[in-house]
Amino acid sequence: MAEKFTLTENLLRKMANSKSDKKLEKQGNTKDIIIMLVILAVLTFLIFNLQAIKLNKLEKNKTSGEIISSFSKSTSVVSIGNATIVSMNVPAVNNESxxxxxxxxxxxxxxxxxVLVDIDNLLFWADTQQxxxxxxxxxxxxxGVNVSNYDLIYNIYANASTIGGPxxxxxLTIATIAALENKSLRNDVMITGSINHDGSIGPVESILAKAQVAKEANVSVLLVPLLQSREVIYEIKEHCEKFGTNDLCxxxxxxxxxxxSEETGVQVIEVGSIQEAMKYFFE
Incomplete structure (x- = not known):
């Protein structure tokens, strides 16, 4: 009798364990399904946001293109609503000098x-930000304009990786003044030079390369920092000497x-301050 009771008890335990295992398995499956649904929701969210970002970028590029195309050869400033937008070409050098x-x-x-900034293909971003x-x-x-009452948006468009910096x-200063005062700029003038807090213009490099850019852009005047209308360049020459039957070069x-100026045909004028440069830019 005791043996029969033991067999019955074992059978009941096995049945209980089987039900418990099935319950645990069901709970495990439910948990897996929930995790999969969460992952799917996250992926859907990310995909949606990526598409939104792409659409915003396309719309932004379209708007930028419309703004740039609205400039003509005779003007460098347009007014759209309450905004004044100024465009100017700037000589620079790329990462190949x-x-x-x-x-x-x-x-x-x-x-x-x-202050909002949108700059593509630019190296030395920190210097440009400064x-x-x-x-x-x-x-x-x-x-004399209180800039705390204005939002300023800066865009620099370059076809190659451009060396930014000072x-x-x-x-940047000339264009900002023109935008704040709603003034047109001459399109046949370019400028290169760093800016100091007192408005004076500091030295830069690669003046000859920038003057060649000005010539290609049909610019008649390039403004440069003081003492930089002449530049020292280095020509590479090969020197060979005879050592026995061998040449050492x-x-x-x-x-x-x-x-x-003589090298490029562009009139190069030295200026020491922004105030001097403004005389050449503002019509």
Whole structure:
């Protein structure tokens, strides 16, 4: 009798364990399903946001293209609603030390003093950011405009990886002043030079390469920092000597001082301050 009771008890235990295992398995399956649904929801969210970002970027590019196309050869400033948008070409160099032309667009609109920046294909971003900060300060001092009442948007468009940094400081300042004062700029003038807090213009490099860019852009005047209308360039020459039956050749850098204006045909004018540069830019 006891043996029969034991068998019955074992059978009941097995049945109970079987039900418990099935319950646990069911709970495990439910948990897996929930995890999969959460992952699917996250992926859907990410895909939706990526598509939204792409659409915003396309719309932004379209708007930028419309803004740039609205400029004509005779003007460099347009007004759209409450915004004043200024465009100017700036000489620069790429990561191969070759001269390139970049397009700078500055937009000023009533706001709360924000500064927004959209720059593509630019190296040395930190230096350019500092130039924008100083340009805003100097432009406010010269124009007398309270920039805390305006939002400023800076766009730089380049076809190649462009070396940024301080050399665009003067151009950024001139364009900001034009946007704040709603003034047109001459399109046959370019400028290169760093900007200081007192409005003076600091030295930059690659003047000859930038002057060649100005020539290709049919610009008649290039404004440069003081003492930089002449530049020392280095020509590579090969020097060979005879050693027995062998020739030993080495490359040497030969310094040559060039007059940038004579070399390129572009009128190169030295300026020491933004106030001097403004006389050439503002019509």
């Amino acid at each position: 070759k001269g390139v032309s970049t397009n700078l667009v500055v937009e000023a609109m009533p706001g709360s003093g924000r 130039s924008i900060r100083i340009a805003r300060i100097v432009a406010a001092d010269i124009s 050399s665009a400081g003067c151009a 080495t490359s040497e850098q030969i310094p040559k001082r060039v007059n940038v």
